[in-house]
Amino acid sequence: GSKLIIIEPYHSDIALHASHFLQLRPGTDVLLLNAMMNVIINEGLQNKKFIDEHTNGFESILETVKEYSPEKVSPICGIDSDTIKEVARLYATSKKSIIFWGMGISQHIHGTDNARCLISLALMTGQIGRESxxxxxxxxxxxVQGASDVGLIPMVYPDYQPVTDPEVRMKFEKLWGQKLNPENGKTIVEIMHAIYNGDINGLYIMGENPAMSDPNLNHAREALSKLDHLVVQDIFFTETCGYxxxxLPASAFxxxxxxxxxxxxxxxxxRQAIEPP
Incomplete structure (x- = not known):
């Protein structure tokens, strides 16, 4: 039957259904994933045909992960080296393997590296581009999917049409009846940097909680405290409300x-069932 591998720092309910539960130490995701790739490469479990036809830069991965043996990583991440090897083999050799991850991977100071490791793991084994x-x-x-689809992303208009494309921009200028900025907007992380640099002094935050969701919480919270004026509109008193x-109240679903x-x-x-506040 199918195997369920759970990798996370705490014992969640879904771990009860796992065939393998790897309760790693917080912040050691990259080490563990590099060790899995180390096993896959050293045991020749990578999909050479897929790598040759669909990837580039594999040599860099080889150089990076060669230092991350399971024996070296085990005492740091808190996972037995034999378990690391077993899980790596299982993922690489299964007919169909799929990776699901939650916000804990990305809402982290090393979130980009976490995602890159997962992507590299899928690419080197060819576990991508097929059903399941x-x-x-x-x-x-x-x-968040619906919000993204309608353009609530700083570098795209609705339907993921790029802000920097003159033809796309002209179409939305005609539709909305006003001139639009030809440059990409700022991401939340870039907004926090702009506050630090003195480029942003006031902020209106609606339905977002950067004091809890930013990859670098201390940096974000310090940035929020530097603002001259901050307005927060939400249905909950979030951590950001403290700054x-x-x-302002908001309407719930x-x-x-x-x-x-x-x-x-x-x-x-x-459909609306009750009146908003």
Whole structure:
């Protein structure tokens, strides 16, 4: 039957169903994943045909992971070296392996490296591009997929059309009846840097909680405290509200009409049932 491998620092309910539960020490994700890739390469379990036809830079991965033997990594991440080897072999040799990950991978100071390791793991084994394989990052909020689809990303318009494309921009200028900035907007991380640099003095935050979700929490919280004026609009008193000068209520899903889009693009319609505050 299918095997379920759970890798996380705490014992969640889903771990009860796992064939292998690797309760690693917090912050050691990259070490563990590099050790798995080390095993795959040293035992010749990589998909050479897929690597040759669909990837580049594999030599750099070889150089990087050769220092991360399971025996060396084991005492650091808290996972037995034999378990690391077993899980690496299982993932690489299974007919179909798929990786799911949650926000704990990305909402971390090493989030980019975590994701790169998972991507490299899938690519070197060819566990991607086929049914029941690949990488599936689970989105953090209940309608983040829908918000992304309609353009709530700083570098794209609705339907992921790039801000920097003159033809696309002209189309939306005509639709919205105003001139649009030809440059990409700032990501949340870039906004925090801009506050530090004195380029942003005021902020209106709606439905976002950077004091808890930013990859570098201390950096984000210090940035929020530097603002001259901060407005937060939310249905909850979030950690970010603690830095706000003004807090405004927002309408929750029973208080308005709208839609929710799942990661697989299933759309649910929500109808207003009660009046908002």
């Amino acid at each position: 394989t690949g990488l599936h990052p689970l989105r953090g909020q209940n309608n 706000a000068d003004v807090i 029973p208080e308005k009409n709208g839609t929710f889009t799942n990661t697989d693009r299933r759309v649910q319609l929500g």
